[in-house]
Amino acid sequence: MEQLSLGADFLPELDRKATQKAVEAALERYRLYKYLTFDEREASITASYELREGGRTNVTPDQTASIALHNVDEQERRRAYCERIERAVSRLPRMERFLITERYLASDAQYLTDYNVYTQQFQPPISEGYYSKIRWRAFYKLALSLNLAVIKGKEDEA
Numbered sequence: 001m002e003q004l005s006l007g008a009d010f011l012p013e014l015d016r017k018a019t020q021k022a023v024e025a026a027l028e029r030y031r032l033y034k035y036l037t038f039d040e041r042e043a044s045i046t047a048s049y050e051l052r053e054g055g056r057t058n059v060t061p062d063q064t065a066s067i068a069l070h071n072v073d074e075q076e077r078r079r080a081y082c083e084r085i086e087r088a089v090s091r092l093p094r095m096e097r098f099l100i101t102e103r104y105l106a107s108d109a110q111y112l113t114d115y116n117v118y119t120q121q122f123q124p125p126i127s128e129g130y131y132s133k134i135r136w137r138a139f140y141k142l143a144l145s146l147n148l149a150v151i152k153g154k155e156d157e158a
Contacts, residue, residue, distance in 0.1 A: 014140060018150035023139045026148055027104040030085045033078040035107045088145040096138035098122075099131070 089100050102121045103112060118131035126134075143149040 012149065012151045014143060015150045015152050016136070019143045019148065020136075020139050022148040022150060023142050023146070024104070026085065026142075026146060027100070028110075030082055030105065031107070031109060034082050034105075084146070088142055091145065092138055092141055095134050096141070099134050100138050100142070103135075 085105075089097055089105065092100065098121075099117065103109060103114065103117045106112070114128075114131065114135075118128060119125045122131075140149075
């Protein structure tokens with residue numbers, strides 16, 4: 001009786017560059033949502049003339065309601081997105097989680113380089129090759145978890 005091995009046989013082979021680009025874009029968006037304030041829309045109180053031609057449309061525009069809905073929905077969408085990223089990162093192993101948190105999720109992450117992270121953030125410092133290996137494993141897992149994976153050959157078919 002053969003045993004099934006749960007290993008690399010069942011995991012898809014990803015396009016490294018495209019997957020890395022997708023994950024980095026998602027983490028950039030996380031930083032924007034997390035650290036930039038959301039400017040709420042406000043209703044204008046100045047009356048304006050609006051030409052209405054033709055018959056009745058039976059639609060009454062409610063500017064205040066649409067603005068309130070936008071403000072609530074947008075804030076909730078941003079909060080949910082940040083929580084989804086944080087949940088995915090929290091499931092990573094310790095080293096991968098540390099790397100992603102320090103390099104990509106910190107408020108000043110856009111000013112850090114990979115070199116700064118693997119020589120200064122890790123104690124003791126690690127080599128560039130080992131850092132790249134850890135980062136790719138983390139990106140791979142995040143891409144699958146967040147449904148951002150670009151499978152080799154799939155992008156050619158589209």
